[in-house]
Each structure stands twice: as C-alpha cells, then as structure tokens.
Amino acid sequence: MKIVVCVKQIQNPEIPPAQFRIDEEAKVLIPVSGLSPVLSPFDEQAVEAALRIRDRAGEDSDIEITVVTIASKGARAAIKAALALGADNAVLLSEPTFDGSGGYVTARNLAETIRAIGDVDLILTGRQAADWDAGVVGLGVAEILDIPAITFARDVQTTDGVVTVQRVLQDGIETVEADLPALVTIANELGKVRHASMRETMRAAKKPVKEWMPEDIGLDEAQVGSSAMRYNLERLYIPVNDIECEFIGGNTPAEIAATLAQYMREENLI
C-alpha cells in the first residue's frame, strides 16, 4: 500500500509573539534570524498517522510512505524531519515561483505530483498549515483527484481497501469510512508524535529524495506560481492591541477574589 503524506516547511510557529515580524510593504513574513524552519506541526501529525498505520501492519508489511512537498528554495528541514521520523522516501516539487501562490495553486500542483507518483492508496495531510491556517489544500487535492476525503482525524486505520477514521466533532467523535484511494486530514487530537530515533535519523540521510520540476510532471507555466493565482493579497499586518492592563492586587487570595467578585457585580454580571 502506498501512502503519501503532504507536508509543508514553515517558520517555527511556537516562537514568542514578540519575535513575530511582518514586512507590511512587501506583504511577507520577516523570518526570525537564526531560527531553523520546521515541519508544520499538523503535517508532523499526518506523518505520525502514516507511521501508526505501518506499525500496526507490522515490519513485513508492503506499506510505503512517501512525503511530498512543494517549495521554492527546497524544504530540506521538513523532508529531513519526515524521513527521520520514519517515512521511506520523499518527492520535492521544486517550483521557483511557488511562494504565496495560495491554496488553489498548491492543491493543483500537489494533485499533479501525486498523480505522477501513481497508484497512491491513501493521502494524508495536516488539517491546515500552521502558517496561513487556511485548511483548504487537503480537501482541494481530494476534489481534484475525485476521491473521497475525511477531515479532522484523530485515528486512521486501513483494512482490506477501506480506511476507517475517527473524526473529531466539536462535542464528540464520528466514525467514518471510505474505500481507498482516499484522503484524510489529520487533527491535533491525533496526539503526541514520536521522536526521531538515532537509527532512523542516520538512515534518513540515505533515503531517496526525488526532486521534480513542474515540467517533469506536465505542469506548464500557466499552472504554477503567480500566473495561476486566483487571489490577491491586499494587505498583511499585525493587529494593534491598545489594551492597557490594570493589575488588581491584594494581600490574600480572599482579598483578591473579593475585588474580582465586586467588579463582576458592578458590571451586572452577578
């Protein structure tokens, strides 16, 4: 069984907000200097979901896990991270005009890459990339490939050509199944991801990474980057926060609590 995991390399989203900078003129993120890019956390969980499927199938299974990414200047960190976690190989679609081309173009280009890989049974993506937070690409790939898609998975299992997914609802869990090939987007509820072992990290360096150019998979200029874009980024900014916090003090917890309760009463909330 062939599993493809779509991943994206991004700036570490866990940086302190004070370090987060934007160039409003150029409408781009200003990378924090000295900070290594990472595999987008939801995508890391998608890799984990694939590894759990392979773990369940056992060592001798025929499950092959391929990570796929599109990037303008390579995505070494993301690919290396995914391979070190245990993915078997990687495909990088190297597309110089890719940056900021949006979910529509990304989904189109990923779908073509997956078609070129061929005979893929299961596609996994994060529920959204942790930079633009759109949550569009996964479902888009499924629509383009005309295969069923199941969103927000916390558990993914495959048996006899059927994928069974536990889907996270706002107030519960739903079990959904579909025949393969299918696409599943992974939610943070999937839980903790494994750490890359020393053994896998050493092996990762030797795992095959294919680098394709758009023309290698039949994508022409009109289908990639800015020429295919459907949207304009009019503005990108950090919202200003003009709230001045007034600190409430007190000698004992009871005194502090009394002030807080009094405030709630004055606001007619009690």
Added chain:
Amino acid sequence: MTENNNGVLVVVEVVGSQPIDLDLEMLALARRLTDSMGGTVTAVAFGTGLETTGEILTAYGADQVLINDNAIFANFHAEAWLPDLSKIIAEVAPAIVLIGHSESGTDLAPRLAFRLDVDVATGCESIDIINGRPHMTRGCFGGLAREVVTFTKTPALATIRSKTQEALTPMMERAGEVKHVSSILDVNSIRTRVVNREREKAVGGVKMESAKIVIGGGLGLGGPEGFKTLNEIAELVDGAVGASRAACDLDWCPRSYQIGLSGRTVAPELYLAVGISGASHHMAGCGNSKTIVSVNSDPNAEIFKSSRFGIVGNSQEIMPALVEEIKKLKA
C-alpha cells in the same frame, strides 16, 4: 468569464430545525454587504422539519429563503450537501457565498470552492466592499497576523468566524420569499460512510457561545480539580466554562471545552482567563470578548497584553476564594 453579481448567498446551518446564532450573524453581514454593493440576500437551509426556518431567516435579514427539506439532510454530510448547493449557487449567481466557520462549514467550504472552481477565504473576521469588490480579512499565523485578500473569480467564498458579526434585531413583519427546492442528490455519489456518531451529552447549564461570562481554564489550574472549581463559579454566575488546547490535550476537561483557532469562538461580556498563558491560537477564539480579565502566576504572561484587568497570583488559591466571595455577594 461571467461575473456573478446577485448579492450574497448564506449557507445556513440548522441544528434541531433551528438556525444557529452564527447563521443570524452572517445574515447581518450579508445585509451590510448588499447595502454596499447591491443585490439580494439569499439564505439556503438544508435539513428536516424546517417549517418555521424561512420565517426566522427572513426576520433576520434574508430576502429569499431556499429550503431543502429532506430526511437525507438530517445530519450534516459534506458530500450530500455539495450537488444541491453547487446547483443552487449556479442558479442564484451570488457575488459572495457565506458559510459558517464551524465544524461543518470548515469541512464543506473548501470542497465547495473546488467544485465551483473558485477560491475560498476561511475563518474571516470581516468583509468589506472596496471599489465594488469584497475584501476578506482573516487571521493567520496562529492568530498573530491578519491578511486581507480579494479573489479574481466569482463567487467569492468565505467562512465566517462566530461572534465577529452582530445579528440584526429580528423584524417578524419583514417581507421575504420562501421557496422549497427539491434535491437532485444521487445517494450513490456519496463515497464516505458515517458508521457511528457519539456526541457528548449536553450537561445543561449555559451554552458557551451565548453565555455572558465564560471562564477559560488552562495549565495554571494544575489539574482536572481546577475545572471543578471553575464549573462551580460558572453555575453561580450563569456562565460557561471553556479551556485552552493544552488543558484539553491533557484530558483535564472535555474536548468540547476547547476555545481557540481549532476550537470554539466566544465573545462574552466577560472572559475570565484562569491559568491561561494567552497563546495567539487561543486568543483567536476569545479575542473579541468585551472584557478580558486574567489570572496568572507569571507576571509576564502574554494573556495580560489582551486583558483589561490582570491578577498575578496562584489561581488554585484564588478561584476557590472567588467561589466564596460570589456566594457572599449573592447571599
């Protein structure tokens, strides 16, 4: 390329035969948008038992309501919605389609966009018409930034975050047309099968989205015990309890408590943040609260930057004390 220009179409989410608050909020936004760019407001409702839905949606601002009342739509299922919805949108030809940024809307909207071969802006906080074109503002980078986007094709699809718009005052005498449409769905086209669905039992009390006070708990509570105290306070003040993702991940409280980018959105009169650091992905779900008051042991916690009032201290001591103080005031 033909341009859709017939106003705004709102995809309504019906729960228990009733529209949800977010539907009414989107209708208000749709009215404001059509006031600015012309055209009509069409609301589309899929579900069962929708006898009164048309009237309600009209009262809240719809000019035209299309009702697709069919047992197959009793529970949301994106694949079941898509054929009918695509057809209706093609017929109505709206410039903008609004969908709730909810559990179902986030599952539906991207699929719909690709079916219609248009683009979608998810999690929008506002839409403004500038030079006749919709400009969608949405949070990104975990809530740290905002982007404003426009699209080159119509209709522009947008999912709208809960509590970012204010619903209109309903006018029962408002005139509007309510039409029933019949489904074109071929059930054989549905490829995903729901085999089981378990929702947490509603535990009574006040719904988080409509509560005047929401008390959010985080890691600073120290464990599930802390949530018991918060629930006690919520009960005393008719409030609701929410939580940070970190607390949910540790199972200190039900998953349904989660407030934030991948959880629920609240905008109460008072958001009392207890032991919550204030990560931007959490603030994405409570940043529109009228007043935020926070309790945190770390004086440098990010949450204080969004708070009107702050208390630096141990929430595990202050919260039980607050229970007693509220009881005193209520006595």
